[in-house]
Amino acid sequence: MGLGQRREAATHWQRACHECDLLLTGPLAPRGRKLVCPRCEAILHRNPRRSLHYTAALSLTGLLLFIPAASLPLLSFSIFAFGADNTLFNGVQSLFAEGYYWMSTLVLFCSVVAPLGKFLLLCFICWGSASALLDRPVATAVRWYQHLKEWGMLDVYMLGILVALVKMSDLGKMEMGPGLYCFAAMMLVANLTTLSFDPESVWARMAARRRTGGEGVA
Amino acid sequence: MSRPQKALERGLSSCLCCHKLVVLPAGGGRARCPRCGARVHGRIDGSLMLTWALTITGALLLLPANILPIMTVIYLGSGEPSTIISGVMQLYHAGLWGIALIVFVASIAVPVMKLVGLVLLLVQVQVRPPRFPLQAMKLYRVVSGIGRWSLLDLFMISILVALVDMGAIASVTAGPGSTAFATVVVVTMLAARSFDPRLVWDACDARESGRRGRESNNPKDRGAAGNV
Numbered sequence: 001m002g003l004g005q006r007r008e009a010a011t012h013w014q015r016a017c018h019e020c021d022l023l024l025t026g027p028l029a030p031r032g033r034k035l036v037c038p039r040c041e042a043i044l045h046r047n048p049r050r051s052l053h054y055t056a057a058l059s060l061t062g063l064l065l066f067i068p069a070a071s072l073p074l075l076s077f078s079i080f081a082f083g084a085d086n087t088l089f090n091g092v093q094s095l096f097a098e099g100y101y102w103m104s105t106l107v108l109f110c111s112v113v114a115p116l117g118k119f120l121l122l123c124f125i126c127w128g129s130a131s132a133l134l135d136r137p138v139a140t141a142v143r144w145y146q147h148l149k150e151w152g153m154l155d156v157y158m159l160g161i162l163v164a165l166v167k168m169s170d171l172g173k174m175e176m177g178p179g180l181y182c183f184a185a186m187m188l189v190a191n192l193t194t195l196s197f198d199p200e201s202v203w204a205r206m207a208a209r210r211r212t213g214g215e216g217v218a
Numbered sequence: 219m220s221r222p223q224k225a226l227e228r229g230l231s232s233c234l235c236c237h238k239l240v241v242l243p244a245g246g247g248r249a250r251c252p253r254c255g256a257r258v259h260g261r262i263d264g265s266l267m268l269t270w271a272l273t274i275t276g277a278l279l280l281l282p283a284n285i286l287p288i289m290t291v292i293y294l295g296s297g298e299p300s301t302i303i304s305g306v307m308q309l310y311h312a313g314l315w316g317i318a319l320i321v322f323v324a325s326i327a328v329p330v331m332k333l334v335g336l337v338l339l340l341v342q343v344q345v346r347p348p349r350f351p352l353q354a355m356k357l358y359r360v361v362s363g364i365g366r367w368s369l370l371d372l373f374m375i376s377i378l379v380a381l382v383d384m385g386a387i388a389s390v391t392a393g394p395g396s397t398a399f400a401t402v403v404v405v406t407m408l409a410a411r412s413f414d415p416r417l418v419w420d421a422c423d424a425r426e427s428g429r430r431g432r433e434s435n436n437p438k439d440r441g442a443a444g445n446v
Binding site for chain 2: 016021027041074079080091092098103136168171
């Protein structure tokens, strides 16, 4: 099959299922609905309303919530007169100090770097996709976001906090710190951001600008 | 019913990053997605080999992860190292069976189920095409979705190590098993990512067309002629 023929096929077919390679003629889901592969039932596309607006707002909220969530203590523990606090960073620090470099790197990556990176990338994608100068960096950012997506584990960390809370409660006095509420809110916002972000709307925005921009130049 | 149209047979492939349909070069090499710049292949390069390698690595590392202690809780000068299983048992004996169940699922059931699931998928692709590919796909989605929850134990250890640090009165230290366990989780997550589910359907289609060819002696790729 020649390249020309392939190009022709690419205009007829709009999308291939990424899990079973089935060719489809309809590329996008209608607004507020999702597109499911008829053969393997994979979710091909989710089309949330006002994706970019919601994502921009939510990721900015997430970034702001990150500041108190990382700086205030999440839990505090006390036995007799001795007490200690736990923040997002000092667990990593004490693991590092004990010599568990690989583990502390992993915990740092999954609980701080990846979620923070996701928020930053989404902020950049949502604001940056408005200007034509940033087309390539935004495309790269979307790619990075897809790679980083599953490594942000705020929800798992939250469950870890709860398990730690229950497990140690018979040993001493365990208290929730103010950071924990911010952390829980940040986790919620992170999950909502993941749900509301739809890369197709970024591509659609770029394509629309390219069309109108091209006409303007000509 | 007409045969489903596969992208690879038409020289097309979906970009795994942005899901754009990309025209593959005629020589069968790799292309770059014009939209997001990711590398596009018809199927993930060396998917089966990589998945096997990572799965076997994970299975081997599961031994030290379960045998070596993952943490030591010292309370009033006494305490002994606990492994993953003994940690669950302690929680159970303390009456916290709900938490014990969560920890058991996250750190024992999930890694084991994930490795078994990956092996099942690989065997289905290479040895025996699945009779119900939809079930294989469900298995794939479960395997790639649940992996991250196994990190629960590690997060808990990192919290406790910082929180309970009062010398002889009470202290928690991590153990060598936790490093092995962290590696198991990462390796199995990478294995699930490197597995290409489209291979399951390729195996099914190959069996289907083989059977059809035997039944009616039709040429194998009659369907590729262009019936929709």
